[in-house]
Amino acid sequence: MxxxxxxxxxxxxxxxxxxxxxxxxxxxxxxxxxxxIPDFRSPGGLWTRNRPIHFEEFVASQDARDEAWRRRFAMQETFAAAxxxxxxxxxxxxxxxxxxxxxxxxxxxxxxxxxxxxxxxxxxxHGNTTYARCIGCGQRYELGWVQERFAADGAAPDCPACAEPVKTATVSFGQAMxxxxxxxxxxxxxxxxxxxxxxxxxxxxxxxxxxxxxxxxxxxxxxxxxxxxxxxxxxxxxxxxxxxxxxxxxxxx
CATH class of the missing domain: 3.40.50.1220 (TPP-binding domain)
Structure with missing residues (x-):
């Protein structure tokens, strides 16, 4: 009704x-x-302006990882102020x-x-974007650590413990629920x-x-x-x- x-x-x-x-x-x-917090799927939302980066692409490409983190850093003020x-x-x-x-x-x-x-x-x-995890060993990392490493090295960091990529603790397109x-x-x-x-x-x-x-x-x-x-x-x-x-x-x- x-x-x-x-x-x-x-x-x-x-x-x-x-x-x-x-x-x-x-x-x-x-x-x-x-x-x-914007609705990413709505008209004019982030996903209508940027092609989503699928999980397999994130894993395979340093350029994709760099772009994924640049997008996340661009949204930091929005998430932090909410x-x-x-x-x-x-x-x-x-x-x-x-x-x-x-x-x-x-x-x-x-x-x-x-x-x-x-x-x-x-x-x-669908996970949580306010922190990051290694996709290999699962180690948690705070976003500040990722941002510092990104600024210092000019590239998205890998996990110091196992050398696998670090991504936001979210479920990406193509990633298992x-x-x-x-x-x-x-x-x-x-x-x-x-x-x-x-x-x-x-x-x-x-x-x-x-x-x-x-x-x-x-x-x-x-x-x-x-x-x-x-x-x-x-x-x-x-x-x-x-x-x-x-x-x-x-x-x-």
Whole structure:
């Protein structure tokens, strides 16, 4: 059912939240636009202006690695300045109240952690861009270290421990989805009674399968997104309104 207007959507969502025992949120880029993080897939977004660098290309080419890191450094001020929006804070409020065991996210911006979620309770399907890892041994590196090495050597660094490339801790095009996170997301989707998809176009698979999985397991499904999605017709509630306006009333300090 599509909400008639903002207030109708907020009221219906409130009733469903109150009745739910276990709520699992699934978040996409739309929840972070209020925080200043652009939606890379939208018209004019980064991915419409720059060809994505696939994982195999990153591994094989020093030039590709250099370009990937130049793009990341160009976005550093944007990511560093971002703060959790009303959507993040509302979910954190429900998390502190014991309604939400964990959040599944397609985002890479670390804003759920900054809003109050324990890191272990943020299931990052596409990784995290606020730090780096060696693709060989998995050693973690902070971005400052990468930037210093890049400036000193004029090239993206390799891992001092194993000599494999270092990349942001994100899942690139062509890179396998993280097995542990996919398994945890599956278990959450199958064992909740309310699943809320927030700010996702629900077109990127396999992540887009989790709302359907929850619905098939018996959960009620809510979709909050400014634009229609292909899954609107199977949802119990659809709210096509600004995410911050919809979730703002559920923020508790």
């Amino acid at each position: 599509i909400a008639a207007d903002l207030q109708d959507g907020v009221n219906r969502l409130g009733d469903m939240i109150a009745a739910a025992r276990v709520i699992v949120p699934f978040t996409g880029a739309g929840i972070s636009t209020e925080a200043g 703060r959790p929006g009303r959507g993040h804070r509302a979910l954190a409020s429900l998390y502190r109240a014991g309604k939400i065991p964990a959040v599944i996210t397609q985002n890479i911006d670390n804003l759920h952690q900054e809003s109050g979620f324990a890191a272990d309770h943020v299931i990052e399907l 993280p097995e542990n996170e996919m398994q945890r997301a599956t278990e959450l989707a199958q064992h909740c009674d309310l699943f809320i998809a927030i700010g996702s176009s629900l077109v990127v698979w396999p992540a887009a399968g989790f709302p359907l999985m929850a619905r098939q397991a018996g959960a009620r499904l809510v979709i909050i997104n400014r634009e229609p999605t292909d899954q609107d017709d199977v949802a119990d509630l659809v709210v096509h309104q600004d995410i911050g306006e919809v979730l703002g009333p559920f923020v508790r300090n």
